[in-house]
Amino acid sequence: MLKRIGFTRNDLLLIAVLLLFAAVGVWRSITDAVNSVNAVSAVIRVNGEVQEVLPLDKDSETTVTGYNGGVNIIVIRSRIIYVGEADCPDLLCVKHKPISDSGELIVCLPHRVSVTLE
């Protein structure tokens, strides 16, 4: 079927190589997760610069002012972190699933805000 519409061996090779690259990345994040120590704090950065370091064992709500004056409210509830509210145009940070393991991150591209667990 695929051959009949012109799919070639080179196409297949290209897809295989790309998948291999992806697999390497997945493997690395799995080994990173296994080897990582438990995260103790949520680090909030704006434009790559650390704004706040919040302890995970204390519930909190922190208002962060991002690039362009945009606001994100970072919520910590029993060691789980999420963005409760934001005034960015896409609201992808608010829709992002809560994070709790080190290595996970939430970003708000329009406000250049990132939350990582370290």
Add this chain to the structure above:
Amino acid sequence: MITAKNLAALGLLLAAAVMLSWLESLLPPPVPSVPGIKLGLANLPVVLLLYSERRFPRFVLNALTLSIARVLIVGFMFTGLFNVVYSLSGAVVSFFVMLLCKLTKKFSVIGVSVAGGTAHNLAQLMIAVAVMSEPRLMSLYPVLIVSGIAAGFIIGVVARLVDLILYC
């Protein structure tokens, strides 16, 4: 020379690209908050144009213009200008990668479109890393490769089918 017929076809393709982008913006993102993850449906008209040398005298230039015009129109109309820089880098990088892959004559339209879809996503990720100075974002690249392959594959197959229908 570009004919009136060509111009009309270009207009239609641009309208289709804008419409597909709009459709895409209504769908929930497949992976929330991973920058650049979209189905990339709007790439279909660009791929079609890249493969219409028999109908368009300056199809390469037209395809590039189409992909840039699409990003700007969609940016102004729906998504807001903040992510025009992401969409634009994605569109331009994807275009040149597809053009190069096509020129090698080693891939079918499906392979070319897969390369374009992947390049689109990875370019956006790199811009995001640069703008936010957040190298940790790079860890998202496997998801972006896989979604780029999937979108590129679908678009390549559809482009091939459209081509077969138009030329049978």
